[in-house]
Amino acid sequence: MRYDLKNMTVEEKIGQLFMFGIHATQIDEKTIQLIKKNKLGNVILFSRNCETPKQLFELNQALQQQALNTLGVPMFISIDQEGGMVTRIFNGATFFPGAMTISSTNQVNHAYQTGLYMGEELLALGVNMNLAPVLDVNNNPFNPVIGVRSYSDDPKVVSLYGNAFIEGLQKKVFAVGKHFPGHGDTYLDSHLALPKVDHPVERLEQVELVPFRSAIQAGLKGIMSSHIDFPAFTENGLPVTLSKKCLTDFLRDDLKFEGLIVTDGMEMKAVQDKYGTVEASLMSVLAGANLVCICHTETLQAEAFDRFKKAIESGELPMAILDERVSRVLAYKAQLELPYLTNTYDDIKRLVENETHQAFSLDVVRKALKVIKGNVFKQQGKTLFVGVSPKATTIADDTDGTYQMNQAVKLALPMIDTIHMPINPDEASMRHILDLAKAYDQVVITTYNGNVYRQQIKLIDQLATMDLDLHVIAMRNPYDLAFTDQIKNYTCLYEYTPNSVTVLAEYLSGKLHLEGVMA
Numbered sequence: 001m002r003y004d005l006k007n008m009t010v011e012e013k014i015g016q017l018f019m020f021g022i023h024a025t026q027i028d029e030k031t032i033q034l035i036k037k038n039k040l041g042n043v044i045l046f047s048r049n050c051e052t053p054k055q056l057f058e059l060n061q062a063l064q065q066q067a068l069n070t071l072g073v074p075m076f077i078s079i080d081q082e083g084g085m086v087t088r089i090f091n092g093a094t095f096f097p098g099a100m101t102i103s104s105t106n107q108v109n110h111a112y113q114t115g116l117y118m119g120e121e122l123l124a125l126g127v128n129m130n131l132a133p134v135l136d137v138n139n140n141p142f143n144p145v146i147g148v149r150s151y152s153d154d155p156k157v158v159s160l161y162g163n164a165f166i167e168g169l170q171k172k173v174f175a176v177g178k179h180f181p182g183h184g185d186t187y188l189d190s191h192l193a194l195p196k197v198d199h200p201v202e203r204l205e206q207v208e209l210v211p212f213r214s215a216i217q218a219g220l221k222g223i224m225s226s227h228i229d230f231p232a233f234t235e236n237g238l239p240v241t242l243s244k245k246c247l248t249d250f251l252r253d254d255l256k257f258e259g260l261i262v263t264d265g266m267e268m269k270a271v272q273d274k275y276g277t278v279e280a281s282l283m284s285v286l287a288g289a290n291l292v293c294i295c296h297t298e299t300l301q302a303e304a305f306d307r308f309k310k311a312i313e314s315g316e317l318p319m320a321i322l323d324e325r326v327s328r329v330l331a332y333k334a335q336l337e338l339p340y341l342t343n344t345y346d347d348i349k350r351l352v353e354n355e356t357h358q359a360f361s362l363d364v365v366r367k368a369l370k371v372i373k374g375n376v377f378k379q380q381g382k383t384l385f386v387g388v389s390p391k392a393t394t395i396a397d398d399t400d401g402t403y404q405m406n407q408a409v410k411l412a413l414p415m416i417d418t419i420h421m422p423i424n425p426d427e428a429s430m431r432h433i434l435d436l437a438k439a440y441d442q443v444v445i446t447t448y449n450g451n452v453y454r455q456q457i458k459l460i461d462q463l464a465t466m467d468l469d470l471h472v473i474a475m476r477n478p479y480d481l482a483f484t485d486q487i488k489n490y491t492c493l494y495e496y497t498p499n500s501v502t503v504l505a506e507y508l509s510g511k512l513h514l515e516g517v518m519a
Contacts, residue, residue, distance in 0.1 A: 017325060131176045
C-alpha cells in the first residue's frame with residue numbers, strides 16, 4: 001500500500017521521523033497521546049516492554065491499530081533483538097544465539113536460519129524492524145561494548161555471516177545493520193562518551209567498511225549510524241550521526257545506500273553531553289537521518305517534537321529536506337506486512353513458543369563451544385567450580401546473568417563444589433577463593449569479559465601458581481589469553497544465556513561432542 005506525503009500535515013510528517021521508547025507494557029493514555037498529539041510514527045521496544053509473548057503481542061497490536069486509526073500509516077515497531085547478550089524478548093520466546101556464537105560454529109547457514117526463525121517470531125509478535133545485525137568488525141580486544149556482539153575480527157567473516165543473517169531476517173522483517181561505519185576498533189563505549197577512530201580511509205576501506213558495503217549491495221534495508229568521530233568521514237569533530245558529510249555525501253552518494261538511516265539512541269552521552277538530545281536530533285535529520293531514536297525520556301521526546309516544528313517555521317529545517325526524509329520512510333512502510341492485526345495470541349502462539357526454534361538455538365550453542373588451548377575438561381579428584389556472577393557490561397545489555405550457572409553445574413555434577421565470584425572480585429574475595437582452592441585437585445573458573453574486569457585475570461594468575469588442574473571457561477568475550485599467558489586450559493562459550501548454561505553443564509559432565517571453531 002502507498003502512503004501519500006501530500007495529504008499529511010507538517011506535524012504528521014515530523015512524527016514519521018521519530019522512533020520513541022515508551023514505558024508501558026500495554027497501551028496507555030500517555031502513549032495514545034503521543035500518537036494523537038505528537039503524531040508519533042514509530043516505537044522502539046526494550047525489555048521493560050516485554051513481560052510475556054502474549055502481553056507483547058497485544059501491546060504491538062494495540063499500537064499498530066492506534067497508529068492506523070489516528071494517522072492512516074502503520075508504525076515501525078523496532079527492537080534490539082541481536083541474540084546472545086543483547087536480547088530484549090527472553091521470557092517465553094526463543095533465546096537465540098549471539099553473533100560470535102554463531103560464527104564459532106563455522107556454519108554460515110546457522111546465521112541464515114537464526115535470522116529466519118527470529119524474523120518469524122518477531123513478525124508474529126508485531127515487531128517489524130530488528131536493530132540487528134551488528135556489522136562491526138571486532139578487531140580490538142579492549143573494546144568495552146562490542147566483543148561477542150560481532151561475528152569476528154575478520155571483515156570477510158563478518159560480511160559472510162552478517163549477510164546470511166540479513167537474508168533470513170528480511171524474509172520477514174526489516175534488518176538494520178549497525179553501527180555504521182564501525183564500532184569495533186574503539187576503547188570507549190558511546191553510551192558513555194564520544195569515541196574517536198583515527199584510521200585513514202585506506203584502512204577503513206579494508207576493514208570497517210567491508211561488511212557495510214557488502215550488506216548494502218545485498219539489499220540491507222536499514223543502517224544505524226554510530227555516535228563516533230571518524231575524521232576520515234566526518235567534519236568538525238562531529239559524530240557520524242550528526243555528519244552530513246558522512247550520512248549524505250558518503251553513505252547515500254558514494255555507497256549508494258537507498259534504505260533507511262536510523263540513529264543510535266540520542267540520549268547516549270556521545271551526543272547528549274556536547275550537543276544535547278533535542279538539538280542533536282534536529283542535526284541528525286539535517287545530516288541525512290530518517291528515523292531518530294529517543295528511547296527513554298518523555299520530556300526530551302516532547303521537546304524534540306516542538307523543536308522540529310519551530311525549525312520548519314523558521315526555515316532551519318527546509319520543507320524539501322523534511323519531505324525527502326519522510327517520503328523514504330513512507331516508501332519503506334509501503335513494504336510492511338501487517339499479517340496478525342486481527343488475530344489473537346492463540347492464533348500465532350505456535351510461531352513464537354516454537355520447539356523447533358528452541359532446539360535449533362540450543363544446538364548452535366553446543367556446536368559453538370570450543371577448547372581453544374589445552375585439554376578438554378575431565379572431572380577427576382576433588383573439584384571446585386568458581387562461577388562468575390556477571391552484570392550488564394553496557395547499557396545495550398539486558399542479560400544480567402540470572403541463569404543460575406552454579407545450580408546447573410551442581411545438578412549435573414553433584415560431586416563438584418561451587419562458589420560464586422563477583423564480576424570484579426576485590427582482594428578479600430580473591431583471598432577467600434585462593435584459600436578454598438588449596439583443598440582441591442581441580443578448579444574450573446568461568447570468566448565474563450576479563451578484558452574489561454581485569455581482577456578476574458589477576459585471580460587466574462594467582463590460581464595458576466598453585467598445584468592444581470586449572471580450567472578457564474569464557475562466558476562472553478574470548479580474549480582472556482591476550483591478557484595472561486598463565487592459562488593452560490581455555491574453553492570458550494561466547495555468551496551467558498540459558499542455552500550456554502545448559503551446554504556448560506553438558507560439557508563439564510562429559511556429554512558434549514566438541515565442534516566449535518574460533519572465528
